[in-house]
Amino acid sequence: MQMIHQKRRADLVTWMARNSVSVVVIEDTEGRRDPALRYFSGHPCDALLLITVTGHAVLCPWDNNLAEQRAQVDVIVPYSEFGRHPVTAVQLLTERIGVPPQSRIEIPSQTPYPLFLTYVEALFGYNVLCRKDGGAHEEIERMRSIKDLLEIEHIEKAAAITDTLIDQLEKQVRSGKIKTEIDAALFLERSAREHPLAERCGFETLAAGPSRSCFIHPFPSCTASPFGTEGLSILDFGIMVEGYTSDVTLTIAAGKLTTAQEKMISLVEKAYKASLGLYKPGIATKEASAACDEVFRKAKKSMPHALGHGIGLEPHEGPAIRNREDNQWVFEPNMVVTLEPGLYDAVHGGCRLENDILITEKGNRVLTKSRIIRL
């Protein structure tokens, strides 16, 4: 494990040297989560990480006990030494490390403007960068979008557990053991927590029975309403292994469906197939998304969300897979992404089918086996 974090940092350091950046600051805190912390250090959350172009990694954790157990870095300095303020920590650590004046220090791209001003003032004599395009954090997003072998291994494990749970869930819905949205969501949560390899569900499970499946993201995420009863039910969940989450959605179509419901299902399946063929290296992700939109457009329907996204340490990460002009992502080998066409109707409910796809050298491999289940 130590090796992989060092290797990832070494890749970033190469980029830093080429781009004359002396220090990259990564912050994970309430309201500004950044899994790049875990990616580069192994420490899961609530800390500040400084990576220097000289190859050092300094971690300031909020919880020192947790860091001693988990972090794979060169130095751990308790955050409390800096009054737990990121600007104070960066200012004093930069001095302590001996970063030369005028150096370029790149702070997180999500730094709020008022905090940015505080950084600039505190780091007087340095060149403070806060960039979205072309900066270190865009490079980190790009790096993270291409999974290394250990990451793919984690996601494959998550996918295998996900598949087993889909099968078990189908059985329990058929047998009447799972009757409500809560039953479905908590069956998954307990299974995830109890599984020796899984940490937990990767995000809040969305369980929407026929009365709520018209919502893209039902609110609340699950209720005591019936699930798997006549009509369309949607279940969107992920299983997390070593921080990496799967992300699938299955639709349960039960009882006698309306013509409109049958039409939605066949359109979603058609769009799924049309797009999947375009999930391969060298294809712009917006092309795959356009293929889906075209299927729906011909039927005078439209999809109110993107076709997919990368998964990994976040349930949504690069690449974006949507049909928008400013989307410049291209599929590359070892990206792991979702494919999730869906249609929603206030009267007839919703239908979404989502699987996780590994982009390979020649095409793709579908990692999960989610499906539209007919009862």
Added chain:
Amino acid sequence: MQMIHQKRRADLVTWMARNSVSVVVIEDTEGRRDPALRYFSGHPCDALLLITVTGHAVLCPWDNNLAEQRAQVDVIVPYSEFGRHPVTAVQLLTERIGVPPQSRIEIPSQTPYPLFLTYVEALFGYNVLCRKDGGAHEEIERMRSIKDLLEIEHIEKAAAITDTLIDQLEKQVRSGKIKTEIDAALFLERSAREHPLAERCGFETLAAGPSRSCFIHPFPSCTASPFGTEGLSILDFGIMVEGYTSDVTLTIAAGKLTTAQEKMISLVEKAYKASLGLYKPGIATKEASAACDEVFRKAKKSMPHALGHGIGLEPHEGPAIRNREDNQWVFEPNMVVTLEPGLYDAVHGGCRLENDILITEKGNRVLTKSRIIRL
């Protein structure tokens, strides 16, 4: 319900008029959550809200069906009309509303610096403000820290459910039905989801048995490890009613304790009492925090986190209750806050006691009945 959102907006509009702010922009999106959206509109999440000094509220929701059901605003415009980009939406809506040139438009204080630059460019001819101190969003934080009667009612309901669940949980631990951290956490999650008044748990329940209670925030938040067995176990959870969450922590002290464990418990209880007396109007919150620190300091211990915080639509919101010079909060009537002294030891485990406190005209009222439970 409609009335209360209008009333809250009217209060903000008064502030806006006094401070020459023409438009306040509120954004709730993945990575930048802001419950002020729900506070002012009733719409729970994933939307942009514009409040104008002329008293209009325009909502751009990601999910239009949800908005039609929930939002209490003047106008709903689908976010898709603006390519779901906040800057485009603010730019075009500002034109549509006819906001006069040179007006001051205040964007969210958490706007990342790169996005801030995009706003400034797109809103050429307007005066774009992004302020932490002295701005609209600080005023909103202040407004939200003083609860109105409807908010207190929601929190009281959440507190009552919380107390019932603490009692039920104690019974189930004693009877051996709850054996693991997962058992404890999922008992709470299911109870919350099934309760007709509760939406869900207010945040991820932290369940740490004796092997993990030394962590302030154990990671993962619960595992298959034993809970309530010999030593100190910590359970930190909240119940959400209409978006408002309680936040309590109980410690279960089981079997024969070490001298160090007994000492931790008595110090935490002593610090709790010493601080509670200072939870009253007119007292600086850092004074209450200093009283706790003093109890621990005398015993050569220290607490690695703040003494408390406000609760409401967020599990952590204003006022801050910590012993730091820059903390300027003063207790005021109708604030609802936590009091949560804790001590942690890598060998002996941790002990934390947390209850929710309503500040009244003359002092305080403890809303929840969390405690240190001896088995």
